Amino acid sequence: MIELTLSKRFGFPLGRDARFLCADVLAVLAVVMLPWSTSGFTILLLLWLLSLVPLISTADARPLLRVVTRPYCLLPLMMFVLAVVGTLWADAPWQAKLLGVKPLIKLLVIPSLVYHFQRSERGSWIFIGFLSSCTLLMALSWIVLFEPELKLTVTQSAGVPVKNYIDQSQEFALCMVALAPWTVGLYKERRYCATAACAALMFGFIANLAFVVSARAALIYVPVLLIAFAVRYLDRRQSVLLLVAVSVLAATVWSTSDYLRKRVADIRTEYEYSKNNVPKSTGMRLEYWQKSLRFFADAPIFGNGTGSTQTLFEREAVGKTGLAAEVTRNPHNQTLNVAVQWGIVGIVALYAMWASHLLLFRGDGLASWIGLLVVIQNITSSLFNSHLFDFHEGWMYVLGVGIAGGMTLRERRRLATPLASSTSAVLQSERA
Structure with a gap:
């Protein structure tokens, strides 16, 4: 359907690279829409699945069979x-x-x-799109905490502009911990401005979970995710420093x-x-x-x-x-x-x-x-x-x-x- 529309518009059939680009763009749009709209995400996901039909039908079936x-x-x-x-x-x-x-x-x-x-070579686009979408949602979450009339839909919790606090917590916690290796890596490379930007973004997600709204399950899965980060990226000394930093932060958040x-x-x-x-x-x-x-x-x-x-x-x-x-x-x-x-x-x-x-x-x-x-x-x-x-x-x-x-x-x-x-x-x- 997408190929037919573009072919009529521009007067030439889409090649394999263009078809891949269409599929990847649709995938990015679907993931970006997920935090905001269930119906919008579903429509875009179905369009993405349709865009795969010409790619799969013209490909060798053996790689697909090996994957399945x-x-x-x-x-x-x-x-x-x-x-x-x-x-x-x-x-x-x-x-x-x-x-x-x-x-x-x-x-x-x-x-x-x-x-x-x-x-595809554009998988990283998906993660960048999801992080950007959640960052925008986090900013709006702070705004509607003080201006509830700006909510996009009627929600039961303050600071939740769309959907519910459980979904929002799941997104923010994932983004927060996912950024940790990049923050450490950028610091080691002495890219201090980029480090500060990543750290500020992490802090924004943490503060939102602590002061705006969060699912109580986040109190369980956030420490587990941080342990996974320590095991994968830190040595023993760095893990101890992380434990001390997290303990101090937790005590500060709890008291405030x-x-x-x-x-x-x-x-x-x-x-x-x-x-x-x-x-x-x-x-x-x-x-x-x-x-x-x-x-x-x-x-x-x-x-x-x-x-x-x-x-x-x-x-x-x-x-x-x-x-x-x-x-x-x-x-x-x-x-x-x-x-x-x-x-x-x-x-x-x-x-x-x-x-x-x-x-x-x-x-x-x-x-x-x-x-x-x-x-x-x-x-x-x-x-x-x-x-x-x-x-x-x-x-x-x-x-x-x-x-x-x-x-x-x-x-x-x-x-x-x-x-x-x-x-x-x-x-x-x-x-x-």
Whole structure:
């Protein structure tokens, strides 16, 4: 469609390079739109998928087949297949079964992303676009904190111009930690102006999480991401210095941020309410987890089937009040969400997929670092949410793994090519 439009406009057919450029621009626009608009992102993503059709149809099928059969692409596809097959034994309405399959459709995009960005040279555009988009959102977040009427949509939290505070926290925390290696690297190169700019941007994200709005799960996954940074980039002495700096910063934030202290104190308050059978966030999660464990114990091997979670909670709530009467189709824990529907088989598939993606990003470089952060953040935040199945966080995972995975494989191939060429030259000289 895009090729036809441009061909009519300019009077010539698009070549392969132009098609790649169109696809890459659409990918950048989709990622830039993700923090702002669900519908806008979806439209741009569909256009990107359509732009791949001529590229894939004219390419050799063997590279695509090799990508699809690798664990990092095959396991997400198996997760989707498991969800589809799981509808066969679910004792739930078909509408609920389809709703159970829907969150896993996004996993089908991972092979396309990996395959395309293994060939594209513009993967870094995606990360720059996402960082720029989140930076603009962060600036607007500070503005609407003091001028709420400037919000772009109606949101429940102050300082959240669009969507919700959980999505915003996930984005800002990822950008903040992702910038850390560049800040250190620029300082070592004595590029002090660039270092100051990166540090200021990091501080802006930190301050927004501490003083404006943040998800409480960020208190868990941000330290884990910082540990990943220390393990990957710092020696023992530098890690100790980072620990001291983070401790001082945390103490300063804790003593100055009434918002953060209240967020933490609310955990105990909500738990106390739950003991009085009053539905609050902390108590509701505990209730969901306890019931989900029972549902899992009733069908431990293959689970209760796709889309069965809400039906199970509805049956359990009959004749009860308060917390016990709460009904959900999301237990707010990724492992339990999978366990209830597909049992041990689903848990093994989920953790095998996470493990394959962690192994994919075990190398060095920009793409491997960002991909590693995306996977670690998703695993950690999924202790308190079902973020792989949620729209925003789920797409952050799919895009991060797919794009960074393709870039990582491209870099490995580039590094391996000179070695293969030199080996071939040595063998030819020996034969001569």
